[in-house]
Amino acid sequence: MSENGPKRLLPPLALLPEFLKVLLLRGLRPFRVLWRRSWFYRRLLAGKMPDRVIFYPYDALPRRLEDADALLRGRFRFGGDSVEVIEGSIFDKPAPSRLWLLSLLEFDWLPPLAAAGGDAARKLATNLMSQWVRRYSKYTEPAWSPDVMGRRLIRIFAHGRFVLSNSDMLWRSKLFVSLREQCRQLARNVDEAPEGLPRFEASSALALSGLCLDDSTKRLSAGLTRLEAQLARQILPDGGHMSRSPETLLHCYRHVVMVMDALSAVGYQVPQTILSAHDRMAPMIRFFRHGDGALALFNGGKECDPRTIAGLLARDEVRGQPFVFAPHSAYQRLVAGRTLALMDVGVTPAGAFACESHAGCLAFEFSAAAQRIVVNCGSASPGQLRWNGALRGTAAHSTVTIADTSMASILSRGFARDLLGPRLMGGPARVETSRQETQAGWRIDGRHDGYVHAFGIEHARALTLAPAGNLLTGTDTLTPKEKLRREGIPFAVRFHIHPDLRCSIAQGGDVLLKMPTGEGWRFHANVGPVGIEESIYLGGDAVRRSEQIVISGAVREQPVSLAWAFEQVGHG
Numbered sequence: 001m002s003e004n005g006p007k008r009l010l011p012p013l014a015l016l017p018e019f020l021k022v023l024l025l026r027g028l029r030p031f032r033v034l035w036r037r038s039w040f041y042r043r044l045l046a047g048k049m050p051d052r053v054i055f056y057p058y059d060a061l062p063r064r065l066e067d068a069d070a071l072l073r074g075r076f077r078f079g080g081d082s083v084e085v086i087e088g089s090i091f092d093k094p095a096p097s098r099l100w101l102l103s104l105l106e107f108d109w110l111p112p113l114a115a116a117g118g119d120a121a122r123k124l125a126t127n128l129m130s131q132w133v134r135r136y137s138k139y140t141e142p143a144w145s146p147d148v149m150g151r152r153l154i155r156i157f158a159h160g161r162f163v164l165s166n167s168d169m170l171w172r173s174k175l176f177v178s179l180r181e182q183c184r185q186l187a188r189n190v191d192e193a194p195e196g197l198p199r200f201e202a203s204s205a206l207a208l209s210g211l212c213l214d215d216s217t218k219r220l221s222a223g224l225t226r227l228e229a230q231l232a233r234q235i236l237p238d239g240g241h242m243s244r245s246p247e248t249l250l251h252c253y254r255h256v257v258m259v260m261d262a263l264s265a266v267g268y269q270v271p272q273t274i275l276s277a278h279d280r281m282a283p284m285i286r287f288f289r290h291g292d293g294a295l296a297l298f299n300g301g302k303e304c305d306p307r308t309i310a311g312l313l314a315r316d317e318v319r320g321q322p323f324v325f326a327p328h329s330a331y332q333r334l335v336a337g338r339t340l341a342l343m344d345v346g347v348t349p350a351g352a353f354a355c356e357s358h359a360g361c362l363a364f365e366f367s368a369a370a371q372r373i374v375v376n377c378g379s380a381s382p383g384q385l386r387w388n389g390a391l392r393g394t395a396a397h398s399t400v401t402i403a404d405t406s407m408a409s410i411l412s413r414g415f416a417r418d419l420l421g422p423r424l425m426g427g428p429a430r431v432e433t434s435r436q437e438t439q440a441g442w443r444i445d446g447r448h449d450g451y452v453h454a455f456g457i458e459h460a461r462a463l464t465l466a467p468a469g470n471l472l473t474g475t476d477t478l479t480p481k482e483k484l485r486r487e488g489i490p491f492a493v494r495f496h497i498h499p500d501l502r503c504s505i506a507q508g509g510d511v512l513l514k515m516p517t518g519e520g521w522r523f524h525a526n527v528g529p530v531g532i533e534e535s536i537y538l539g540g541d542a543v544r545r546s547e548q549i550v551i552s553g554a555v556r557e558q559p560v561s562l563a564w565a566f567e568q569v570g571h572g
Helices: 013-027 029-036 039-043 065-072 098-105 110-116 118-135 146-159 169-192 197-212 217-234 246-265 272-287 306-313 382-392 415-420
Strands: 075-078 081-084 331-336 339-344 364-368 371-375 400-402 408-410 424-426 431-438 441-448 457-465 471-480 489-497 502-505 511-514 520-525 530-537 544-555 560-570
Touching: 013 029, 013 415, 065 075, 065 110, 065 118, 075 098, 081 098, 098 146, 110 118, 110 146, 118 169, 146 169, 146 197, 146 246, 169 197, 169 217, 197 217, 197 246, 217 246, 217 272, 246 272, 246 306, 272 306, 331 441, 331 457, 339 457, 400 457, 400 471, 489 530, 489 560, 502 530, 544 560
Parallel strands: none
Antiparallel strands: 075 081, 331 339, 339 364, 364 371, 371 489, 400 489, 408 424, 431 441, 441 457, 457 471, 471 560, 489 544, 502 511, 511 520, 520 560, 530 544
């Protein structure tokens, strides 16, 4: 399931100004590197040298001991690739991919080694740091690019204690000389980090560098200013993220918590803008949590570790509860009994924030207690990029697909995408949504024009959740906005089912869904045929086989309305 189609050299006209700007910056790279490696420029990075890390922030990301075991055996596994070191330095080995190289330069190996502890892990981490300092003491890219440098610094601040404690004095001094220069360089080029989460991380790292090291209060002030600017830029008034990705929001929140903890630890008051953003983000993370404690799969986000999410939210003293509608992030939420339903009612994010977005307008997810029932297919991990194009298309979401065509497409392969990233282009220009309380329960209505331009068809969806949470009903309406071809235009309504459930066709054409607990749900629709097809699920790290319920048909001269329902039928 790879992306097809011709390569495109130039981007669409609307992206041309940004394309030319990025092209200019890339053309200036050799001169930038030469200048920043010069003796005179490096003198600008000199100054007071820190001699210790005064605070080690807690990083909530999970660390796997099996990764540490592989590292201790000489296997460096990053981004789906693995390189084994028998002799020599890992930094001298050919990188199998750019992602693997970036992970190595970002010290992705430090957290698992720190979690493992012990003399062997400490010795390996010390040697790797020494090798890095010897090879990258002067500016080079991507090792000194702000996003890479920011992630590396955060890992050193959060996980460096086990290396720095009782370390050799000469080794420590060399490391702190490098840290001083990296932090001062980050203060100069933090705004060169790519838009979105990378720039947010670089800004957080700059603030942490002023808190964890005691050499520059000026850098602390600059870092907090940059972080506040990114919060204003990326965090929406309802607490969501500009990318509309639940996972990206979680990572931004994680960095905010680290900075707030560091501020409190060294005796600084948390700025009100950071505190306000924190208090908006926490309820929005709760908004996206299913009953299993993990996140819904929208716009490039994965489930993430439920313990990590719970640990971060436990540090939220306000305990703000989620809204039923996030108007800026554009999601609707229905909750009743043990049942939760979430629906995407938004357009494609702007600019670089669309580099991981999905074409899933009016897609929904639905769970009962800790069991997900209807899901979206998820997103590709670094080692699964062959799935990426398909997973971002409309058919990988629990919504309606017209003529087997995605309502938005990824920027064509070629030089333009190399510069601007795999942005999602097109999609609905107008999405309308409302909610109301009815005798049957709370109801969400949504409609979008994502297929009007290409096929002349508007899609509307209504979801209603019964007060007891035992019945979720829906209606999909496809309305022609212009005269269609005589044979009609085919459509498919897809309901991707979580791989833990088993589907079977019952007498009468209904679909029975059986949970591992023995609990059952029944799907029925007012039209047919209803079929069961293969699907995949990438909510976590592994690709899992699953199934999907599909209703097929065609739109001709008159609107088509399909009513369907998921009804609980028993307990195990």
